[in-house]
Amino acid sequence: MSLLETTVAAVIVSGAASCSLHLWGLGTTWSQRIDQQRLGSTRLESELVASLARLHNAAGQMDPALPCPEAAERALALLTQTPVTEEGVQRTVQQRGVALLLQLSSTEPPLKRQRLLHPIALGLCRSQPRQALPAPPPDPPLDPPVDVDPATTDPAVTDPTPTDPASTDPATSNPSAPDAAAKDPGSAGSGTDLSATSSTDLARGTVALSQTTAGGNDGTP
Structure with a gap:
């Protein structure tokens, strides 16, 4: 084997070994990180269980008849004064209305847990009975039915003004309507015959007068 081949083989072996x-x-670091996260989660869970146990123990010493806001204040004071049992865990408690917001965190690894605690769920107080809703007002009474007299609903009875038959006659009520005699064919024909007879008689008298005048001029007696 030459020197060049030996050098190339050594470089390949060293590169593979370094990789x-x-x-x-990397695998070892990842495994250690997972172990740390698991350990941190276990610590947070242990501290949460310990805090809940303290609150449950305090519930047996408190008067359950206390109002829930006062019970929440006592629980807040208890958790604030009690030290943390797990190493590397920080605990903060904030009051949100009647409930308590418990926050647990750790710096290495950076983890955080929080839980909303209510005094009623912890047995520190009792739920207040709900006030009964007022009854709805009664419905107004319905109007009694009104008896209707059939005579009052008859148009002939309710209208006191008599009806004049002449006022309903189309020929009388409508002044622009043509004369009934003009619409009658028989009356129109009679008027024409009378005019023709008068004209004939007038023509006959005129002819007779003309003849008489002519005879006088001729000397006829």
Whole structure:
């Protein structure tokens, strides 16, 4: 084997070894990080269980007849004065109305847990009975039915003004309507015959007068 081949083989072996060591280191670091997160989650869960246990123990010493706001203030004071049992865990408690907001966090690894606690769920107070809603007002009474007399609904009875038959006659009520005699064919024909007879008689008298005048001029007696 030549020197060049030996050098190339050594470079390849060293590169493969360094890559393997790097991958092994990454795997080890990832495994350690997972273990730390699991350990931090266990610590947070242990501290949460311990805090809930303290509150449940305090519930047996408190008067359950206390109002829920006062019970929440006592629980807040208890958690604030009690130290944290787990190492590397910080605990903060804030009051949100009647409930308490419990927050647990750790810096290494950075984890955070929170839980909303209500005094009624912890047994520190009792739920207040709900006030009964007022009854709705009664419905107004319905109007009694009104008896209707059939005679009052008859148009002939309710209208006191008599009806004049002449006022309903189309020929009388409508002044623009033509004369009934003009619409009658028989009356129109009689008027024409009378005019023709008068004209004939007038013509006959005129002829007779003309003849008489002519005879006088001729000397006829």
